[in-house]
Amino acid sequence: MTNWLPDLTAGSGPLYQRLADSIETDIDRRVIDAGAKLPPQRDLAYDIGTTVGTVGRAYQLLRERGLVSGEVGRGTYVLGQRADGPKPDLLAPDVSGEGTRYIDAPRGKLRFDSTAAPDIGQGAVVADVLSRTAQDHPHEISSYTRDFPDRWYEAGARWLSRNSFRPKADAIVPTLGTHAAVMAAIAALTTPGDYVAFEHLTYSQISRSAGLIGRRTALVASDDQGIDPADFERVCAQKHPKMIFLMPTAQNPTLVTLSASRREAIARVAREYNVVLIEDDLYGNLTDDPTPLLAEYAPERTIVAGGLSKSVAAGVRGGWLSCPPAYRHRIRVAHKMMTGGMPFLLAEVNTRLVLSGQADEIRKRSIAEIGARIAIVRETLAGFAFKSHEKVPFVWLTLPDPWLSGTFKNACLEHGVLIDDEDEFKAGRSEQVFHGVRFGVSQPRQRKDIAEGVAVIRRLLDEGRAGYDSFS
Numbered sequence: 001m002t003n004w005l006p007d008l009t010a011g012s013g014p015l016y017q018r019l020a021d022s023i024e025t026d027i028d029r030r031v032i033d034a035g036a037k038l039p040p041q042r043d044l045a046y047d048i049g050t051t052v053g054t055v056g057r058a059y060q061l062l063r064e065r066g067l068v069s070g071e072v073g074r075g076t077y078v079l080g081q082r083a084d085g086p087k088p089d090l091l092a093p094d095v096s097g098e099g100t101r102y103i104d105a106p107r108g109k110l111r112f113d114s115t116a117a118p119d120i121g122q123g124a125v126v127a128d129v130l131s132r133t134a135q136d137h138p139h140e141i142s143s144y145t146r147d148f149p150d151r152w153y154e155a156g157a158r159w160l161s162r163n164s165f166r167p168k169a170d171a172i173v174p175t176l177g178t179h180a181a182v183m184a185a186i187a188a189l190t191t192p193g194d195y196v197a198f199e200h201l202t203y204s205q206i207s208r209s210a211g212l213i214g215r216r217t218a219l220v221a222s223d224d225q226g227i228d229p230a231d232f233e234r235v236c237a238q239k240h241p242k243m244i245f246l247m248p249t250a251q252n253p254t255l256v257t258l259s260a261s262r263r264e265a266i267a268r269v270a271r272e273y274n275v276v277l278i279e280d281d282l283y284g285n286l287t288d289d290p291t292p293l294l295a296e297y298a299p300e301r302t303i304v305a306g307g308l309s310k311s312v313a314a315g316v317r318g319g320w321l322s323c324p325p326a327y328r329h330r331i332r333v334a335h336k337m338m339t340g341g342m343p344f345l346l347a348e349v350n351t352r353l354v355l356s357g358q359a360d361e362i363r364k365r366s367i368a369e370i371g372a373r374i375a376i377v378r379e380t381l382a383g384f385a386f387k388s389h390e391k392v393p394f395v396w397l398t399l400p401d402p403w404l405s406g407t408f409k410n411a412c413l414e415h416g417v418l419i420d421d422e423d424e425f426k427a428g429r430s431e432q433v434f435h436g437v438r439f440g441v442s443q444p445r446q447r448k449d450i451a452e453g454v455a456v457i458r459r460l461l462d463e464g465r466a467g468y469d470s471f472s
Contacts, residue, residue, distance in 0.1 A: 004032065004039075005047060015050060016057035020065075023058065027067055027078055034080040038068065041076075065193060066240060106418070110453040112439040113418040115252075115393045116314035118369045119445055122362045126313055126349065129358070133348045140344045148174060152347055155354040156320030160306050162285060165293045167304065167322035173332045174320055174347050176339050178282045181305040181321040182245065183209050184335035189276055189327060190215055190242045197235055197244035198427035199227050201434060203252050203280065206245050207427035217428040220244070226256040229265035236273035243276040248294055249284030253396050253425045253438035255387040260291050267297035277302040286311055286367060286391045300324055303331075308350060310393065310442075311363040318350030366442075367391045373441040373450045380454040384461055393442035397457070399435045402465055408437055411460050411468035417453045 006022035008015070026032045039047070041055040048055075059076050062068045070076040134141060156172035175181035183206070186196060192214030198207050199222050207217045218239045221231040227246065235241065246266070248258040258266075270277050279294045285306050295302040307319030323331055336342075353359040371390045378388060385398040399408055409421040419439040439457070441450050460468060 006044075008048065016054045016061065019048070019050075019055065019058035020061040023062060024065065024067055032078055034078050036078045038076040038078070061193070106413070108416070109413070110417045110449055110456075111443040112412075112441070112453050113420050114443040115440040116309055116442060117311055117362075117366050118373075118393070118442040120362070120365045120369050122313050122365075125358055125362065126316060126353070129349050129352050129356075130345070133345060133352065137344065137348060140348075143344075145342050145344045145347065148342070148347075151355060152351050155351040156322070159285075159308075159354050159359070160281070160304055160320055160322050162281065163290060163292055163296075165295055165304070167295075171322045171325055171328065172320055173323065173328060173335060174342055174350075175305075175307075175335055176342065176346070177309060177317045177319040178280060178305050178307040179205065179209070179319075180317075180335060180339055181307070181319045182206055182278055182280060182303075183213075184331050184338060185276075185278055185303050185305070185321060185323065185327070186210050186215060186243060187213060187338055188330040188334035194243075195239045195241035197232065197239075197241040197275070199246075199251075200427065200430045200432050201254060201422065201425045202245065202247065202427050204425050204427045219428050219430060222254075222256070224256070226251065226254075226258040226262060227266065229262055229269055232266060233269045233273075236269060236275060240273070241275055243278055244270070245278045245280065246294065247280045247283065249281060249289050249291065250287055250389055250392045252283060253394065253420070253422075253436070255389055255392065255394075255396050257287075257289055257291065263292065263294050264297050267294060267302075270298055270301055275301070279304045281306045282310055283392050286363070286370075286393075287389065288391070295322070303327070308353070308359060311366050312353065312359050313362070316350055316353075317346055318353070370442060373447060376447060376450050377441060377454050380451070380458050381461075384458075394438055394440045397437050397439065399437065400461065400464075403435070403461075405433075405435060405437055407465070407468070408460065412437075412457060414468070415456045415460065417456050419457075 006019055008018050008022055011018045011021050023032065038059065041052050041059065045052045045055045059068065059070065063070060066079065068076050068078055150169065152174045153169035153172040156174055157167050157169045160167055175184060190196060193216065195216045195218040196210050197218045197220050200219050211217065218235050218241050220235050221228045232244070248263060250257060277294055277298060279302055281293065281304055293304060295304050301324065303321055303323045305319070305321040308316060312318065321331065370393045374388050374390050377395055384400070387396040399405065405421040406423065409419055412419050419437050422434045422436050425438065444450055444453065
């Protein structure tokens with residue numbers, strides 16, 4: 001270790017944290033081998049121009065992460081890894097911004113960068129339910145929500161039920177949407193510094209949000225069949241993640257649905273390494289896929305999250321999660337701490353929509369509208385490589401050479417269409433390149449807008465890079 005010095009130019013935060021992160025990175029890259037002795041604290045403090053106390057805090061953080069061991073009089077040593085093979089790409093996500101999307105989208109563009117439920121007239125239904133709720137519960141609306149009525153749990157149990165999965169009401173936590181449900185679970189069941197595992201491409205706003213509360217990201221490899229159980233096991237052996245976030249059915253953005261055998265293998269690995277599974281079934285709820293949910297393979301450690309945003313109405317912020325009873329209280333408290341609590345008006349409206357059967361009717365109409373729009377896409381883009389599902393409101397398009405994902409996104413923007421490049425879905429700093437873009441079909445109000453936007457995409461694909469001048 002005589003020639004080694006940490007790189008402290010990258011990252012942010014206190015010096016001791018950057019020092020610990022730099023040492024961890026060099027351990028991951030095997031710049032520092034297992035069994036190596038780290039420099040004495042006094043020597044390293046002198047070399048990098050800091051105090052012994054700062055180095056001591058960094059070494060303590062490394063011990064808490066399970067990377068080193070220290071003995072008085074002997075020094076600090078790098079622990080050996082429990083599994084061989086190359087390291088996974090790991091990163092605490094960049095949480096300084098909002099990804100690649102505009103916070104305020106440019107005006108006058110076709111919004112193909114959203115997958116909220118299509119407008120099929122559900123506003124009138126919601127308005128009626130809102131009015132009746134306000135009339136029936138004026139006192140509850142004027143106050144904070146301190147007691148959750150049983151019907152709120154019953155609605156969640158009904159909405160999350162799919163195939164043979166039938167959660168009980170006492171396993172349900174009502175939430176302000178699916179995103180809030182997942183984040184409440186992460187906040188409740190992990191601590192700062194813990195790893196949460198993600199696929200390289202996924203709903204990356206969860207990894208960014210987790211980064212904001214101090215969790216770290218471990219990336220797990222996938223193939224054309226979805227997440228790789230063997231790589232998940234490798235990451236578990238090396239990084240000991242406390243949780244993994246998964247979208248087993250109609251994965252966002254790739255639309256892959258995991259086979260029953262892969263779900264069973266993931267459950268086995270999670271049980272062996274004591275990892276909690278977060279199963280986001282938001283898009284799965286739109287499909288009629290018969291594959292058992294992950295929760296059926298590992299009910300003792302699986303949290304299922306879902307809501308109304310993709311099938312009924314995103315603006316009502318309806319969401320629920322189902323979890324093992326031992327987790328329920330902690331997650332409910334974490335949700336309140338992170339969101340300020342459930343507003344009675346929204347929770348009651350969402351409950352009435354579900355229990356009355358109106359949510360199911362709106363979902364059926366939404367699916368029919370999505371199917372009509374996907375049919376337009378399939379006809380217009382015939383001959384190009386893309387994945388679609390007649391009940392899911394987005395398309396994963398593989399770009400032909402020489403298009404790059406970001407360049408194609410910019411070309412679409414210049415021609416009046418907002419889409420998402422692959423970087424929007426990267427949970428961390430991945431070296432993998434997918435040459436894909438995702439575009440949604442549910443946000444434009446009319447089908448003719450879908451036809452117009454997809455025609456732009458087709459024209460750009462046909463013309464290639466020659467049809468786009470990035471300097472104009």
